[in-house]
Amino acid sequence: MDKLEYSALGQTVYHCVLPNGLRIYVDVRPEYSKQFAFFAARYGGMDLRFRGEDGEWLDTPAGVAHFLEHKTFDTEDGNALQSMAANGVDPNAFTSASMTGYFFDGVRCFEENLRTLLSFVSVPWFTAESVEKEQGIIAQEIRMCEDDPNDEAYYRLLEAMYTEHPIRTRVAGTVESISRITADTLYQCHRAFYRPGNMVLCAAGNIDPQRVADIAGEVLPAERSTAVDGVCCRQEPAQVGQRLTRRAMPVSMPLFALGFKGAPAEEGGALRQRLVAELTCDVLFSPSAPLYNRLYEQGLLNSSLGSFYSSVPGCAFIVAEGESRDPERVRDEVLREAARLGAEGVDQELWDRLKKSAYGSMVRHLNSMEDTCIEMAQTWFDGEDYLSFPQVFQSIERADGEALLREWFVESRTALSVISPEG
Amino acid sequence: MQQHWKRLADGVELAVNQTEKFKTGLLTVTLTVPLREETASAFALVPEVLSRGSARYPDMEKLSAAADSLYGASLAPAVRQRGESQCVSFLCSAIDDRFALDGSAVLEPAAGLMGEILLNPCLEDGVFRRDYVEMEGANLADRIRGRMNDKRGWAMFRLLQEMCAGEAYAVDKLGSADRALAMTPEALWTAYRSLLSQARVTFIYGGGADPERVEDAVRRSFAPLLSGRSAPVDCLVKAEPDGPVRRVSDAMDVTQGKLALGFRTGGITMGSEDYPALLVCNALYGGSANSKLFVNVREKMSLCYYASSVLDKVKGLMAVSSGVEFSQFDRAQEAILDQLEAVKRGDFTRQELTAAGRNVSNSLRGRLDSQSQMEDNRLTFLLFHAAQGREELIRAVEAVTADQVVEAARRLKLDTVYRLTGKEG
Structure with missing residues (x-):
């Protein structure tokens, strides 16, 4: 790995790009008790329209990225949350307008937890039943945000400012839009966005950077991939839509x-x-x-x-x-x-x-x-x-x-x- | 990391965590007084008014210019509650000297700026400036009334208020909006003088400087605070609820209901022998992603959008917080209580127990990576003379047995149930 020294900041970061396209940064901190890993896809609430494998443009309902984030924790034999929690680690995730990130911190079993993180994020497992159940949970979350005056002020602002750009779409979608999400939608979006070339892995703590790269190489698919083709939107005017x-x-x-x-x-x-x-x-x-x-x-x-x-x-x-x-x-x-x-x-x-x-x-x-x-x-x-x-x-x-x-x-x-x- | 502690006078102490692990140094001064309805508003208002300006930097613009010149030293007032004490603090975080672009010292001028703000206020006719008192009184009243904007926090706040009605614990650490609005410069000045002369004083520093240098900076910048004092710091711990379960509900224009349940811990607090078992019990029941509330009530039964439990280790309380559909209030409450019964029966696996223990020890260790959490913990430990060190506590947590968890769970008694419901129609 390349060693990057930032002497003015007292930081040392190791960096590499795996043959499959995944970019890795490791911020080595010998004095810290915890280790932290963050695995992110360039995919968020605004990415509603993208080019699929066959080159066709696909439209997806608002809220898929966030929905996918919730369901990514499901694995064929249960739920990654519980298997990592068994090591005393609470993995978590967030979805912003342009990024979905999965992370955990812990003080032990870093390598095992890192493997679990990389594996549950990269191996999808969705069923019609689990999607239906999640629709209920996320509908609750959407309602909770609708009760939050700060969230409401912010999203209404974006809707007023932007007429075309999908930044105006609420990251979690609406109760209606998420009702149109199926297991197929999730598989399709996972295939498109959760490929190593569209992702980055950052880790920090008292860890061996080369081990991070080795584990990522072992767990993730080997074939080379690249970033997803740019999101399409009509020309956004310079002025706001509504003042x-x-x-x-x-x-x-x-x-x-x-x-x-x-x-x-x-x-x-x-x-x-x-x-x-x-x-x-x-x-x-x-x-x-x-x-x-x-x-x-x-x-x-x-x-x-x-x-x-x-x-x-x-x-x-x-x-x-x-x-x-x-x-x-x-x-x-x-x-x-x-x-x-x-x-x-x-x-x-x-x-x-x-x-x-x-x-x-x-x-x-x-x-x-x-x-x-x-x-x-x-x-x-x-x-x-x-x-x-x-x-x-x-x-x-x-x-x-x-x-x-x-x-x-x-x-x-x-x-x-x-x-x-x-x- | 090296920990140091020194008594500077009766009721005045300095604790130092020397470490170069962080980019910054955090210096705090905390004045601790009993939490009382009559004085809470004034003591909460003091740091806000002080933050408006000092004799040397009479307005916020000049004050924050001084902080900006110290590489954006962040100087924040804070009012915290610890059991039945009100802790009025100033927290100053500034980059460690080694990162200053011009190689100058930052700790000493930062301590000087804190001392200036706390001890050399901007006066008018021998008391605080009227305009500052009125405006900050109004802002504090807005903050108190604004608590209801965050419904999740509001439900917990209301639960604890109802549950501990009549105990000093239920007094809002920010006081009341009415008292804040009615505050006069004279009354606030009197409160300020009594705060300085009576409160217990705690200085805490974490960062790269050595303890002698910190002590020197503190002595130079806070001289008037270094006289002896004897402020009591205590907390009433009620082992059991007073009577049958209290049920309270409020109606608000919300689309999602909140259900909060408060328990007494049977007298277990941070100093108790059973405290490690209670920590593990809480993690197993509702304090982690592997907990019964999360796995069963939220994930399997889909009864709540969120459901978790927290402890107040000083007061001896456990509170469950959850968000539910209005139609599911009864079912959710039943499920939440059923899960606790399961813990009391010992109905949990070895894996659940191990995971809960690790969750607690990880979070105890993890706090060492956050300067502000270390400060917050150290304050609690200093105020309540916790004898047990962190490593000792971690070892005890890891050794907790299933029987001990069951024992701790059985001591939990439901005291109050709070519901935040929607308005009719």
């Missing part, structure tokens, strides 16, 4: 999600765009931001405000979410400040401090093996190296943030989703 959406729910105070529709990053520029976008969020929404402080003092925002940048193939956006007595006023104030900063420039001292602070936060996140592995996988799906962030930081200038403020923070690219109290 305001509202719904009443039992909440104590209005919640909002305020979205700014960006442009997807250029090839090779995903990590850089992410860092620039996150710094721009800080310029507006962090506790050091003059705007945030002004709105806080006016009682328009409280400390629940958070902001983030998100990107998946074909789209990138910024969201600020929080609580406010007057979300529309917050939106107007944000747009006004962004326009001012875009024209007059961001204070150099503030920018430098925020950069230093953002660097410190990313270093802090490396404490977590989980976060590090997930970030490495996610960044690899964009074709880039997460741990190169110190160098990328150095190349970022204030002007990059100002350009983003001018281009993304305009009325036509802004949407607001509000959940207001009932009655």
Whole structure:
């Protein structure tokens, strides 16, 4: 395996690509008690349409990736959850818009658990009966999310912002869409997306990297495979579909999600765009931001405000979410400040401090093996190296943030989703 | 990793976990007082108002600029409950000096900034600034009222409130919205002074610096806190429910019901001889993915979207939390209780027992990989003088027998059942 030294970060990572196309990263941490493994497919809630083996485009119901994630734990002789739990390990999984990841951490039997993980994810086992039962369980989960005002605000925002891109589809689907999923659908999607060339394995802890590669080579199919052919969607316009959406729910105070529709990053520029976008969020929404402080003092925002940048193939956006007595006023104030900063420039001292602070936060996140592995996988799906962030930081200038403020923070690219109290 | 402990004065202590395993150092200061209805709101509000600004950094913008310059040192107030104590903390996480791009020390200025915030507040007429008190009082009231937004958490909160009604444990660690809104700068100032002079003080550090350096930084930055004090830290443990099972329900506009059940542990707490058995019993019953609640009630019977159990090791409680269809309340409750009866009968396999024991020991070991969990545990251990060290506890957990699990399960007594139902029509 290749040894990658990140001396500024005190990290050593081993890396290789197996003959079957699987990419592997191992972050060796001799002092940690736990070992962690993360096995992910480039497949999420937005991947509804893809090219099958015969070259034909296939359409699948919303929620398949997430449904598949639940059912992947089933094996011919039972359930992988229980067999790993017998080693005191709780494997788990999540599905995002663009990725499905399976992981476990434990303090013993790492190699055995790794084999189980690779095996249950790569060997499908679905029956009509188990699919039907899962429909009941997932319908419950969907209802639970529908009761969550934060989830509801977020998804309604995406539906307002995007008219074509499947990011607007709820990852778990709807009670109706999942009722159309069959065991065949699952086999088809598993075949398409869960092939080594479309996946990545990241592991961390006090482990021997070569053993990780050896075990993956033994357990996974040997034939070479590649990433799945790009997801198809009609051209997404630059502006949002709808600028305001509202719904009443039992909440104590209005919640909002305020979205700014960006442009997807250029090839090779995903990590850089992410860092620039996150710094721009800080310029507006962090506790050091003059705007945030002004709105806080006016009682328009409280400390629940958070902001983030998100990107998946074909789209990138910024969201600020929080609580406010007057979300529309917050939106107007944000747009006004962004326009001012875009024209007059961001204070150099503030920018430098925020950069230093953002660097410190990313270093802090490396404490977590989980976060590090997930970030490495996610960044690899964009074709880039997460741990190169110190160098990328150095190349970022204030002007990059100002350009983003001018281009993304305009009325036509802004949407607001509000959940207001009932009655 | 090396653990150090030192008493700096009566009721004032410093605990250090020295390790270079992490990229950061975490320094916390915790002021612990009895949790009481009359004072909870004020003590919960103090750190929020302090976080708005100090004499040197009078507003949030200046304060957070100071933190940004320390590589984004995160300085967060926290209010935690430990049994019947309210713990008011400031947590400061900053990158270890070896990662500073300009090679400067980060620990000392970070400790200095914490001391500045806690001990040198921004004043107006000799008390806290009125605008800060009013705004933070309103924010705290919103947070208290906002608890109901998370239905799962709300159901657990309501269960424990009803179950422990009349015990200090049931007092909300954030206090009440009404008291928060009614707070005056004078009343809050008095509360702040009494917090500083009476509370038990705990400093905890984890990171690369050696204990002498940490002690030096603490002594320099927190001098006014280093005087002796004698704050009681205790907790009422009720072995048994007071009477027959209490049943409480609330109605809200929700599409999924929540069912929560509270049990008394027969007096078993973290200091008890039977505590390792109770930990394993909980993992076997509802505390892991291999548990009876997960495997049987959720997976096999599909009665709940989630069903799990947790312990409060200080108070001696176990609580089951689940999400169910309205039409399934009775069946789910019956199934949840049946599973506990199964544990009491010893109706579990050797594999289930081994898995549960490993689940507990893995999670105890795993906490060593998280700086914040280590801090949180160390605080509990320091406050309640747990004699048993981690390795000793892990060995005891791994040696727990089926009979001991049955014994621990039999001591669990159902106290209160809480249901969150939908509104009619």
